[in-house]
Amino acid sequence: MMDASALDLSRIQFAVTVSFHIMFPALSIGLASFLAVLEGCYLYTGKPHYKELCLYWSKIFAVGFGMGVVSGVVMAYQFGTNWAGFSRFAGPITGPLLTYEVMTAFFLEAGFLGVMLFGWDKVGRKAHFAATVLVAVGTLISTFWILSSNSWMQTPQGFIVQNGHVVPVDWLAVIFNPSFPYRLAHMTMAAFIVAALIVAATGGWHLLHGRRDPEVKTMYSMALWLLLVLAPVQAFVGDQHGLNTRRYQPAKIAAIEGLWETEKGGTALNLIGFPDMNAEQTRYAIQIPHLGSLILTHSWNGEIRGLKEFPKEDRPNSSLIFWTFRIMAGLGVLMILTAIVGALLRRGGKLFEFRPYQWFTVLMGPAGIVSLIAGWITTEAGRQPWVVYGVLRTRDAVSPVTSQSAGVSLLIFVMVYCLVFGTGIYYILKLIRTGPGQAGERAAAPVAPEPSEASGRRPLAAVE
Template sequence: MDALFLARLQFAFTISFHIVFPALTIGLASYLAVLEALWLRTHRRVFLDLFHFWEKVFAVAFGMGVVSGLVMAYQFGTNWSGFSTFAGGVTGPLLTYEVLTAFFLEAGFLGVMLFGMQRVGPGLHFVATVMVAMGTLISATWILASNSWMQTPQGHAIIDGRIVPVDWLQVIFNPSFPYRLVHMVLAAYLATALLVVASAAWHLLRGRDHEGIRTMLAMGIGMLVLVAPLQAFVGDLHGLNTAQHQPAKLAALEGHWENRPGEAVPLILFGLPDMEAEQTRYAVEIPNLGSVLLTHSWDGQFPGLKEFPKADRPNSLVVFWSFRLMVGLGFLMIFMAAWGAWLFRGRRIYQARRYLRFALAMGPAGVVAMLAGWVTTEVGRQPWVVYGVMRTADAVSAHSAAQVGFTLTVFIVVYAFVFGAGTVYLLRIIARGPEVQESEPQGGAGRMRQPMRPLSGAPDRFDEPAAGAQEGVPHGH
């Protein structure tokens, strides 16, 4: 484990923690805007109750996302000074634009959204909620523009050993940017929908059945029905784009080593890619399907890993399985959506305990699939930090392995304590569930049962009865 490997491991560790929280804030912010819009349109109390419930989850996730993002950003200077020196002319302004447009927009309206419902009026409060939701999407746009440029760089020149942007439109709207942006936003919506459905399933399995819980379940499954198949379609387009601009990555995640003249490429379902032997062992194949999916022709071919120098090949074993984990979970989401939509016929879903247990187990699936997708994206780009322009080995700072290993250990210990506690707290809020039939709209600092701080929004125990719940509703273990 040299300094390069440990620096990569440290960045992977911190970004794996960080990406979960912005993804949840992207999905939850849009969900909150929809809930408030439905409340303003229908005046049904259930939508306001759900808004107040999920805004507590959003507030905690937003806070942890900000903290983890700041820590991650500092690593560009500490561990990756070579990259910052060489490519900072592009990535620096893009991240600055994210702060100036998205973060300031979110921060400016966040307080109004959390505490101002009875101070600014429902119309202006809804505008604040929409602004926060827009801020999360704008933030994702700039971050994905920067990452996509590193994957498919264009619009720049190398002058005096540094990258200089010459066409910002080409830099931002690089070839992979539209696919990555849509793919990531849909992944955030899927992760949020699965969290909402799992929360509803948790309460239904424990006998807490009221309009708020049923509405959560219906809205979550509705989102899955819309987004899960769309994500599969976008993923196919993204794969075709990868085949065009990053063929070595595509060959690695397919475990494809070489073409035979006149033969179609099979789809390898399972196997063990061996980088040394240059073959995929124990391959389970479907003839011609690789050609059909990746070239949209019956006998089309795409480059195999042997067509690239060994020094330019990504680790096929890692991306082969991370990609299959992401795709496998995606198919389970589509199945879950279809099963749930079928059970809604006759309103049988609220008593379908087998489905509710499955939905509860699928709660983390969106986050796991998203992390697997990021592993596929980032490991598949190796050995390049800027694809085809700068190698990762040239981007790392001149630290010793002991120095990087020490900071990595500190990160692991601190993150386990801070974000472990934050995750447990989020689960406690979700376990409490939405409060129903409150007498008046809540929203001001100091108002009855509307805490000024998100940290006062959860019970001391997972099974503590929710304040304001209907009398007679069971709260069993």
């Protein structure tokens, strides 16, 4: 019999690894498309500061991409070491989906990544631009397959269960399961927003330190334009995702809202509060009448099922996801506010001179990553106690390991991840602090690059 503590430790271990991992693919997805846009602008205008920005951000992209690949491989191994029950049961579906991701996306990224990073002086401009675009397309294809697999675990469709494992009967239903379109759009825009906030924070930092060259002003302006477009759209997509979740995972919605009773004639929204799973109530709740119905059903008197309508063993942990959702939503509101204030300052001609706003964009730099992690915690913890919703319980998916072995491996993972990825994050911050070079200095450089300049194009040679 599996120890309950071993199950908890295995869940914590996977949560640690996925939390470290998700930061880097999100950054890579956003930066890859940003690099493609920058290089396209360089080819169209011939302005050297676009190329300088490509060279600079490609270094940060390379570091993030490498760490994302390493952490992703470790997660794949954990399916066999800690979650053998899940692999045996769901492998006929999740295995092919992850294989498609490797065959169509990872090979594409790996095949053209070297050309993108080191091919500026070795291939033609159009060929190099094509390589950059293909890397960006590869990151989006990877997002497609990963989100399809994860969404199937949230809203499984297109299968039957035979001999203790799933058998796919309709691959289109498997891939395009009910939550997939909403989650794909939500995650893709989240990745772009993560990159936009980091680029804006980098530009804000260098503006605060007196730089007004085209590189800094261009990346700052482009990031805020993207945020102005995507932040409100993300709120709309999140709303549609919420409606879909209410239909297919009503217990998750009840837990997110800290709602215990099914309120007739309109549901109030708990702005803040402290859900108590044992007492089956949300303590010290501050409520707004009918607002829950307006948000979650788009009607004044819409009815939302309370947690008490679900068996105790089927209830997600409301104490956790109540707050992670509010962290995500609250930071989303701040992102919209950041974009609107930036647009007003731009209109008044003060975007590059108003220091309080520049400080605010610097402070908002990590907000995308924090919001992303909070959103994933809400999604994954809200699916509990199911690993495949309504089909396979988490306790039945874990490997027959002891609590001692799970605890030791968890400790090793935490130590190694904090050391390795902490170092990687520190290095990215050093690159951000260094900033892009001056376009004028590039133009004055000799045609044949000096050894120091050539080495400066390698991702690990930009910081002493």
